[in-house]
Amino acid sequence: MKKIRVKFEGGEHSAGRGVGFYRNNLGEALSKLDGIEIVETNPDLVHYPFFDLFYPTLPGKLDLPTIVTIHDLTPLVLKQLYPQGFRGSVALMAQKRALKNVAAVLTDSLSSKNDIVRLFRLSAKDVFVTPLAANIVYAQKPSASFLKAVKAKYRLPDRFLLYVGGVNPNKNLVRLAKAAISLNLPLVLVGSEFVKATLAAFSFKKLLGLQKIHPEVRAFNQLQALIADNPLFLTPGFVSSDDLNAIYRLAALYVQPSLYEGFGLPLLEAMTAGCPIIAANTGSLPEIMPAESLTFDPYSQQSIETAISDALALSAKDKQRLIKLGQSKAKDFSWDKTARATLAVYQKVLHGVYN
Numbered sequence: 218m219k220k221i222r223v224k225f226e227g228g229e230h231s232a233g234r235g236v237g238f239y240r241n242n243l244g245e246a247l248s249k250l251d252g253i254e255i256v257e258t259n260p261d262l263v264h265y266p267f268f269d270l271f272y273p274t275l276p277g278k279l280d281l282p283t284i285v286t287i288h289d290l291t292p293l294v295l296k297q298l299y300p301q302g303f304r305g306s307v308a309l310m311a312q313k314r315a316l317k318n319v320a321a322v323l324t325d326s327l328s329s330k331n332d333i334v335r336l337f338r339l340s341a342k343d344v345f346v347t348p349l350a351a352n353i354v355y356a357q358k359p360s361a362s363f364l365k366a367v368k369a370k371y372r373l374p375d376r377f378l379l380y381v382g383g384v385n386p387n388k389n390l391v392r393l394a395k396a397a398i399s400l401n402l403p404l405v406l407v408g409s410e411f412v413k414a415t416l417a418a419f420s421f422k423k424l425l426g427l428q429k430i431h432p433e434v435r436a437f438n439q440l441q442a443l444i445a446d447n448p449l450f451l452t453p454g455f456v457s458s459d460d461l462n463a464i465y466r467l468a469a470l471y472v473q474p475s476l477y478e479g480f481g482l483p484l485l486e487a488m489t490a491g492c493p494i495i496a497a498n499t500g501s502l503p504e505i506m507p508a509e510s511l512t513f514d515p516y517s518q519q520s521i522e523t524a525i526s527d528a529l530a531l532s533a534k535d536k537q538r539l540i541k542l543g544q545s546k547a548k549d550f551s552w553d554k555t556a557r558a559t560l561a562v563y564q565k566v567l568h569g570v571y572n
Contacts, residue, residue, distance in 0.1 A: 224260035240266040246556035271305040275315040286323040289479020290332045298386040320566040325480035326501035347558045350550040355489040367463035377403040379468035381483035384410045386436035389474040394443040411452040465490035488543035507542040
């Protein structure tokens with residue numbers, strides 16, 4: 218069977234984003250497999266690795282068999298936190314129409330697949346789960362001297378909670394910050410968005426005091442009010458993968474408090490690095506964690522605080538057992554597996570064969 222020639226489209230929409238990480242890692246892993254060639258011209262099929270709900274990233278007319286990756290539908294699942302507005306609703310309708318023309322949809326988790334089938338009314342047989350994977354750097358054990366240097370570089374305390382990621386309202390960071398304050402525990406918040414000022418667009422409604430505060434802005438403002446000038450909170454901004462690998466290993470506990478996730482890559486990174494973890498029992502997160510992991514109801518402040526306290530109170534033996542289970546579970550995810558699952562979808566689309 219001749220090689221399948223695949224062209225990745227939509228790079229201008231994914232550059233510099235988390236989905237850029239997906240595109241780059243998937244492309245690299247696919248290029249190592251027999252039976253496939255990543256090309257710029259004369260492809261057999263086209264793969265869009267990014268699908269924006271409210272922007273026309275997918276053409277209405279498709280000339281070749283087309284695969285689209287939809288990572289999650291967070292703004293639709295939690296629509297109370299992401300109001301669409303008129304223009305957003307119109308754009309969403311156009312994107313949904315365009316989606317009807319694709320040959321197959323890829324997504325990161327079974328949770329996201331179920332959402333896509335339910336909310337976009339697609340056939341389950343046309344939606345395929347191809348999970349993400351952590352960078353291999355997180356499986357590499359740094360030296361004691363490097364750990365010491367990273368701790369000093371970011372002025373990390375001896376014992377701290379850790380969160381890595383964005384500040385979107387689905388991340389549920391206000392409750393996490395309140396938990397840190399209630400339990401008097403330092404919390405390190407890694408991510409570039411924690412050190413960026415929010416941009417406010419000019420609006421006559423705002424000028425006249427008639428514009429409602431967007432839920433996303435409201436959540437960010439609440440978080441900033443909690444962490445500003447509070448010594449319990451550290452916001453180092455963006456850190457390199459090597460430094461982050463060390464920070465995972467220095468943390469007492471990684472907490473993923475999200476109301477919803479389509480995957481949860483930082484949680485997988487933490488597990489790979491051997492950091493103890495707890496997470497919300499919602500969305501895709503239970504798919505990533507070992508069944509024995511400590512979880513909590515992300516809508517309950519008490520549940521979050523109890524889970525943190527219980528995790529930190531584990532005996533050294535129980536803590537090590539959960540760490541080993543996390544590392545073992547993390548090995549189920551690799552870019553090679555993701556690439557092979559993706560290639561199987563390409564083959565099905567072109568040849569009607571799915572292995």
